[in-house]
Amino acid sequence: MEKLRVELGERSYEILIDRGNLSLIGERLLRFSVGKKVSIISNPKIFELYGERVIASLKKEGFDTYSVLVPDGELYKDYFWAYHILTQLLEAGFDRRSSLIALGGGVIGDLTGFVASIYMRGIPYIQIPTTLLAQVDSSVGGKTAVNHPLGKNMIGSFWQPSLVWIDVDTLDTLPEREFISGLAEVIKYGIIWDREFFEFLEINREKILRKEKEVLIQIIKRACEIKTEVVSKDERESSLRAILNYGHTIGHAIETLTGYGRYLHGEAISIGMVYEAKLSRMLGFLETESLERIKNILKNFGLPINLPLNMDSSAMIKTILLDKKNIEGKIRMVIPEAIGKMKINFEISEEDLKKVLNE
Ligand code: NAD
Numbered sequence: 001m002e003k004l005r006v007e008l009g010e011r012s013y014e015i016l017i018d019r020g021n022l023s024l025i026g027e028r029l030l031r032f033s034v035g036k037k038v039s040i041i042s043n044p045k046i047f048e049l050y051g052e053r054v055i056a057s058l059k060k061e062g063f064d065t066y067s068v069l070v071p072d073g074e075l076y077k078d079y080f081w082a083y084h085i086l087t088q089l090l091e092a093g094f095d096r097r098s099s100l101i102a103l104g105g106g107v108i109g110d111l112t113g114f115v116a117s118i119y120m121r122g123i124p125y126i127q128i129p130t131t132l133l134a135q136v137d138s139s140v141g142g143k144t145a146v147n148h149p150l151g152k153n154m155i156g157s158f159w160q161p162s163l164v165w166i167d168v169d170t171l172d173t174l175p176e177r178e179f180i181s182g183l184a185e186v187i188k189y190g191i192i193w194d195r196e197f198f199e200f201l202e203i204n205r206e207k208i209l210r211k212e213k214e215v216l217i218q219i220i221k222r223a224c225e226i227k228t229e230v231v232s233k234d235e236r237e238s239s240l241r242a243i244l245n246y247g248h249t250i251g252h253a254i255e256t257l258t259g260y261g262r263y264l265h266g267e268a269i270s271i272g273m274v275y276e277a278k279l280s281r282m283l284g285f286l287e288t289e290s291l292e293r294i295k296n297i298l299k300n301f302g303l304p305i306n307l308p309l310n311m312d313s314s315a316m317i318k319t320i321l322l323d324k325k326n327i328e329g330k331i332r333m334v335i336p337e338a339i340g341k342m343k344i345n346f347e348i349s350e351e352d353l354k355k356v357l358n359e
């Protein structure tokens with residue numbers, strides 16, 4: 001078992017990573033001063049696969065166990081389903097000491113965290129992330145949210161989990177495409193922060209793609225470590241956190257223009273990372289050899305690295321300018337100047353961006 005502690009004073013919590021530990025969550029929950037009532041929040045597909053194991057483990061330790069299921073999909077990460085969960089909790093008599101367990105990917109994690117943050121002004125919750133993306137990204141950091149018709153993740157809060165409990169065996173049932181998509185965020189951590197980790201991923205590609213559990217545990221641990229390191233340093237060194245957005249400026253524009261559906265998030269981010277690296281090479285920062293390594297690692301893991309053929313660069317620039325992260329109509333990005341080292345908040349001209357997108 002691998003363990004990581006996220007230091008946040010009173011809100012500190014642990015991330016535990018293992019295989020086959022899903023059925024031990026009840027025992028672990030006993031260590032927290034939570035009440036008897038616990039509700040699993042999940043979707044029918046994941047609940048069917050893993051719900052019984054979690055419930056049995058909780059019942060064994062004497063917990064009163066409930067479950068609320070939300071249909072599968074980003075579409076249901078909204079206020080109406082949050083309200084539905086709140087209603088179920090009230091009807092079941094949940095109080096301030098009751099707790100929630102998010103069993104699922106980032107959609108379930110974000111929704112559950114949001115509900116936990118507002119139910120009776122905040123109750124404890126545990127993340128059991130079952131997608132690679134959720135295990136290395138969304139379950140860590142305490143950002144919770146639901147979508148609004150006018151924008152993704154527009155309604156939300158910061159609410160730290162009491163525990164992140166990762167069972168890598170759950171990745172066995174994850175669709176291959178979702179797994180590969182999650183790897184894009186893992187590779188991102190290497191590029192933005194840790195050259196050695198990047199090399200580890202290059203060398204261990206086959207083991208990772210075969211889902212060898214020991215290697216998966218190692219990479220998930222390092223990814224979570226990097227995310228928490230960057231987020232905690234940001235409190236002093238403001239704007240460092242922006243490096244987590246590498247690949248996301250161009251990636252989000254691709255997602256927006258292809259209408260969320262053609263590409264999974266990690267796939268769009270993979271293309272974004274390649275073009276943002278190309279931009280850095282064009283500006284004379286990143287060496288050609290490093291750019292080639294970035295392209296190759298992504299390609300060899302099965303991720304896309306080229307913009308779709310019909311993508312119009314003017315429309316992309318327009319979309320990027322609308323991005324909430326730009327200040328006063330200037331395009332700012334984080335770009336890699338070497339593998340493991342980023343240039344933060346770099347101002348990019350529209351002409352340069354256009355040149356790269358048309359390459
Ligand atoms: P997801 O939660 O939609 O899961 C992807 C698909 O995999 C779903 O169909 C789900 O039912 C299925 N699935 C999940 N686990 C499975 C398993 N073990 N076996 C079989 N199928 C399984 O998508 P995601 O990529 O995990 O998360 C995306 C969400 O995360 C977005 O809403 C995004 O906004 C959010 N997010 C949040 C943060 C944050 O900091 N809070 C960071 C990144 C992303």
Ligand code: MG
Pocket residue numbers: 185248265269
């Ligand atoms: Mg992302």
